[in-house]
Amino acid sequence: MAVGETAAALRAEARETNERRLLVLADETDDGREPADALDAAGTDDDATDRGLAAAADALDAAGVERAETTLVGHRDGLRCERVEPRDTGDLLGTTREAVVYDARDECRPNALGRITGAVDGGGLLVLVTPALDDWPARRDRFDDGMAVPPFDVGDVSGRFRARLVRTLRAHRGVGIVALDGVEDGEGDAGVTVVDDGLTHPAPRLPAPDPVVPDERAFPREAYAACLTTDQVEALGAFETLFDAGSAVVCEADRGRGKTSAAGLAAGSLAVEGRDVLVTAPSFRGVRDLYARASELFDALGVAFERPETTRLDLPTGGTIRYAKPPAAADELDDCDALLVDEAAALPVRLLERYLDADAVAFTTTVHGYEGAGRGFDVRFRDVLADTDRDVTDVRLDEPIRYAAGDPVEVWAFRALLLDARPPVEPLVADADPETCTYDALDGDALAADETLLREAFGLLVAAHYRTEPDDLARLLDAPNLDARALRRDGHVVAVALLAREGGLDEETRDAMYTGERVKGNMLPDVLTSQLRDPDAADPVGTRVVRIATHHAARSRGLGSALLDGVRAEFGCRDWLGVGYGATPALLSFWARNGFSTVHLSTTRNDASGEYSALMLDPLSDAGGALADRHESWFADRIAGVLADALDDCDPDVARAALAACDATPAPDLSDDAWRVVAGSAYGSAMYSVDPEPFRRLAVCALVRDDAPGLLSDADAVEGDPETERERRERLLVRKLLQCHSWDAVADELGYHSAGQAMRAFGDALKPLCEAWGGEAAAAERARHRGE
Ligand SMILES: CC(=O)SCCNC(=O)CCNC(=O)[C@H](O)C(C)(C)COP(=O)(O)OP(=O)(O)OC[C@H]1O[C@@H](n2cnc3c(N)ncnc32)[C@H](O)[C@@H]1OP(=O)(O)O
Ligand SMILES: Nc1ncnc2c1ncn2[C@@H]1O[C@H](COP(=O)(O)OP(=O)(O)OP(=O)(O)O)[C@@H](O)[C@H]1O
Known part of the structure; x- marks a missing residue:
């Protein structure tokens, strides 16, 4: 069978090289309708009623992959293996599978693609079941439904991301493509065409040498023996400096290089010496590997330990490893001997600065990767660190753990999802100022047609906002409610803003919103309507600045403000400009100086940054003015009560700046x-x-x-x-x-x-x-x- 043969050959090559291979099964008979009886039908057999999944089953069998080692990602059952929904693929992060089948016919979710790619082991296969590749961009799926935010419908969503995805699949090495075209060939291979066998025919390579345990070391031999690569051994060596107060370690790597594990072996080694190790990371899930490595080390050393709670390990030596959320960790530094900060680039620099009060501190960061982690760390925090009298040890892990370096599936994913997008290099923008830049609309077609422009714009967003992820790339290209605008110097992007059209909703939708129904998109009207109980708030039409970023080499020259001026002039026909973001005093003053006025401070903190969000409006019309007026004065009326209650721990400088930025004129009105x-x-x-x-x-x-x-x-x-x-x-x-x-x-x-x-x-x-x-x-x- 052509499918089986192709899959077997790809797997053989993957095994030979310890790389992964990708097999695309383009189901040309799929009509885009999810068969109701196939959906969520637990226990469905590997039956041939579903062409795509039947072919995937053949591929796995021929490639010799056990179902127990496979995960099916998608909405249809039919492979008799573990299945997860595309939205839930976060659970695959950090796990390792021999094969993952992503049935992307019903929902092509870019984040899922990124996560899945990371989960396939060296020697393994990623199988992608798609519709006919030529038709795919024009098909609308469940991910597209999510982009159809009112008042738009799914017909307004475009397919540029998928057109680009298809181009990369066709262009990259290591990607086999088989069309399940349904045409009988009379030789038993009913309707299968091998478009590309995907083989790379690699020259033989010497395997990487086994890591060696160093003779001189402060951590136990067992910790080094647990390292899987020479890079990991070196990283662990760098962590030894954490025994000394005043030390700092910065450990950088791309995804899957084993930095979290190295930190875990270090944490374990410190704890057996009686040290109190505090661990922080944007989520506890991200440091599961750290805990796993530390407990394995205790087992190897024969040290009994207790786990009174999931996030804490206690040793008889008095040593501990315990986790605290990022803002809480900053308050617990006095009690710990060493602080390990995982995914440091995902945390605000202000918080990282506070961590420098710890006796010894290590930061691990992802250079590129799924969370789009960022250069914010490099660009801003490096300077802060250099200005301290800390002894800084830098270490970088390059060797992938799960697969060989140069793996073609990783190369493809980086390209397809722009995981390595960067802002323009500094010299190109160094002397940019508002006079030398042009204000340009970056519409989806322009971005899709110009890869450099797309990389620069997306790279700038990623560098400035760690939460920018692959789904955002698709939204930038395809969402009907989003617009991107930029200031460009000689064509290079110096500042970029992502804008969402919000409001202008019909009465029925406004009513639904008011009574608590979730209406997609429309963040500002939604908060004003459902939380602040303003039934008419979603009537005026506005432009929310979802994200704005200026190139780090060109900040504080008025570019951010000039970009907002351009946006205000262009969208002046709408009722308001607005914004909602994690409030810091500097950002509040930036927005206030640009004419935005506070209408709300949220009462829940962001888990990772510890910031409260501020919502601000800048009215452009009478209707926008009326909306802003009533919410500004109400904010001034109610904020004292809120600060005494849910916001009683809000930074007083945030409160001051938020109040100062409110355009109301409250009267004391005292008897x-x-x-x-x-x-x-x-x-x-x-x-x-x-x-x-x-x-x-x-x-x-x-x-x-x-x-x-x-x-x-x-x-x-x-x-x-x-x-x-x-x-x-x-x-x-x-x-x-x-x-x-x-x-x-x-x-x-x-x-x-x-x-x-x-x-x-x-x-x-x-x-x-x-x-x-x-x-x-x-x-x-x-x-x-x-x-x-
Ligand atoms: C919805 C959102 O996106 S909110 C988040 C905004 N974006 C970010 O935080 C990403 C990183 N930061 C940046 O890209 C930029 O600092 C921006 C976009 C906030 C401002 O862009 P700039 O081109 O520097 O703006 P501009 O020169 O017009 O105004 C600068 C003023 O903003 C204020 N400001 C806001 N944030 C900061 C900051 N993190 N650091 C320094 N100044 C800041 C300062 O008051 C500064 O005034 P100064 O130059 O007198 O010191
Ligand atoms: N020394 C080790 N022993 C056992 N498994 C390891 C070791 N180092 C890494 N791994 C495994 O390799 C994978 C990647 O390691 P780890 O999570 O530490 O890397 P990372 O660089 O932090 O990557 P990511 O950012 O993807 O989490 C994980 O599945 C982890 O369990």
């Missing part, structure tokens, strides 16, 4: 009685605690209003820089009045000598407010205290 208490506390000995509410209202006015007086009077005698003291007083209002922290905690945090000194500064901060807004009641109170 004369209330003013007497406030002024009494400013000028005399009245206590704010008898009636905190008016103080809180005043604090919001002071932090939101453009015309608010500063919190310092000319008469205030302050030590040091008045501007620094003014900022400290703003933090004092946030922490004490709005977030209700105790006087002692606030004094301690803000560097006042005592609670009493903080209280005096508080009283002083109120004086300018009484003078500006307190009217006669406050003036009379002041006069009484001063004996005027």
Whole structure:
């Protein structure tokens, strides 16, 4: 059988080289309709009713792959092996399979392709079942359904990603293509055409030498003996410096080079010496291999250990390995001897900086890979690290663990999913500024037609936003609600913005949204409608800036702002511009300076960064203005309550910046009685605690209003820089009045000598407010205290 022969030959070559091979089975008889009886029908036999899966079964049999070693990814059953849905392929990350069959006929999900490719072992096969390759780009599937966000429908989604995918499949080595065309050839090979056998006929290569345990070492021999490559041995050697306080290790690698495992062997080696090792990573799942290697090492050393919880290993030596989420880890540094940060590039630089307070710290990062992890680490954090007096040891793992270097399936996946996309090299953009750049629309056709442009634009998004992943590449090319705009210097992308059209929804959809039904896309209207209970919020049409990034070599030259100016001019016919992002003081000020005003601070933190999201609007029309007005003033009305509750741990500088960026003009609106208490506390000995509410209202006015007086009077005698003291007083209002922290905690945090000194500064901060807004009641109170 042609399918079997092709598969067997590919597998033989894969085994010979310890590489993987890809077999495409293009089912030309598939009409694009999922057969209802084949869907989710557990226990279905390997029957021939489904052409694609039957061919996949033949391929596996001929290639000698056991079903127990295979995973089927797709929506149809029929291979009698483990099956996962394309959306759930995250579970395959870090696992190793001899073969994976991806039935992509019903849903071609780019993230799934990326994850699957990583899971196939050296000597194994990736089998891709597709429709006729020529027809595939024009077919709409379940992934496309997800891109059809209201008011668009699936007919508006285009097929550029898949057209590109097909091109790469046809062009790359190591990819066999068999068309299941249904045409009888009269010789028993009913309807099968081998379009490309995919064989690479490699020249014989010497196997890589076995790793050698070094003679001089601080970690146990067993740790080195567990290493699978020479690179891993070297990496483990670098981790030995973690015994010394003041050390830092940076370990970089592409996916699947064994860096997490090396960190695990290091963690185990440190723990057997009684060290307390704290591990952090964007998710615990990502460090399962670390725990596995450490426990295997304990077994090899005959050290009994306990696992009181999944995320903690305790040794009789007193050593431990324990996991904390990234923001929590930053608060636990005092207690640990060494901190291991896995996937460091996925974490904000601010958090990484805090980790430098640990006695010894190691960062492992992925250079390229599925999470699109990034250069943010390299570009920004490297400088920070170089400026410390840490002893930094760098190590890089190149040798793949699961398969041989140069594996053609990895090469194909990098290309097809742009895992190695990069922004333009620095010299090309070094002298770019708003005057020398052009504002350009990067529409799907332009991007699909120009690989360099696509790589630069996507590479810039990946470098700046670690969450950019293969699905985003497909969205960039095909989603009807998304637009990309860029500033370009001599054709090279210097700044890029990804924009989503949101709102403009009909009444029925708005009602559904209001009553809690999930409506895809439309993030800003959705929050305003379903959480902030505004039934009309999804009526105006807006442009949300989903992502924006300026090349790291050209930041702070006004390019980001110029790009937003271009967007505002081009989309001025809509009602608003908007944005939602993990709030930091610097970003809040960037958006505020660009005319955006705060309408919401989310009450849940991002797990990895620990940031709360800010939502902001910049109105462009009367309808947009009305929407922004009502949400700005409501934000100012309700934020004190939120800061006292769900946001009581929000960074006071984020709160200050979010309030300062809100365009509302709240009025203090205090009764004369209330003013007497406030002024009494400013000028005399009245206590704010008898009636905190008016103080809180005043604090919001002071932090939101453009015309608010500063919190310092000319008469205030302050030590040091008045501007620094003014900022400290703003933090004092946030922490004490709005977030209700105790006087002692606030004094301690803000560097006042005592609670009493903080209280005096508080009283002083109120004086300018009484003078500006307190009217006669406050003036009379002041006069009484001063004996005027
Ligand atoms: C929806 C979202 O995408 S939110 C996330 C925004 N994007 C990112 O964080 C990716 C990484 N950062 C970047 O690419 C850029 O810093 C951008 C896009 C935020 C700003 O682009 P730039 O071309 O530097 O903007 P521009 O020069 O007009 O304004 C710079 C100002 O932004 C502010 N800013 C915002 N974020 C930062 C930051 N991380 N570091 C330094 N300044 C920042 C500063 O106030 C800065 O002012 P300064 O030049 O006086 O110091
Ligand atoms: N020393 C080792 N012993 C046993 N298995 C190992 C070892 N090193 C790596 N592996 C296996 O090889 C695969 C890749 O290793 P690991 O997860 O450590 O690499 P990584 O570079 O962190 O890659 P990824 O980013 O893909 O997680 C995993 O399946 C892991 O279990």
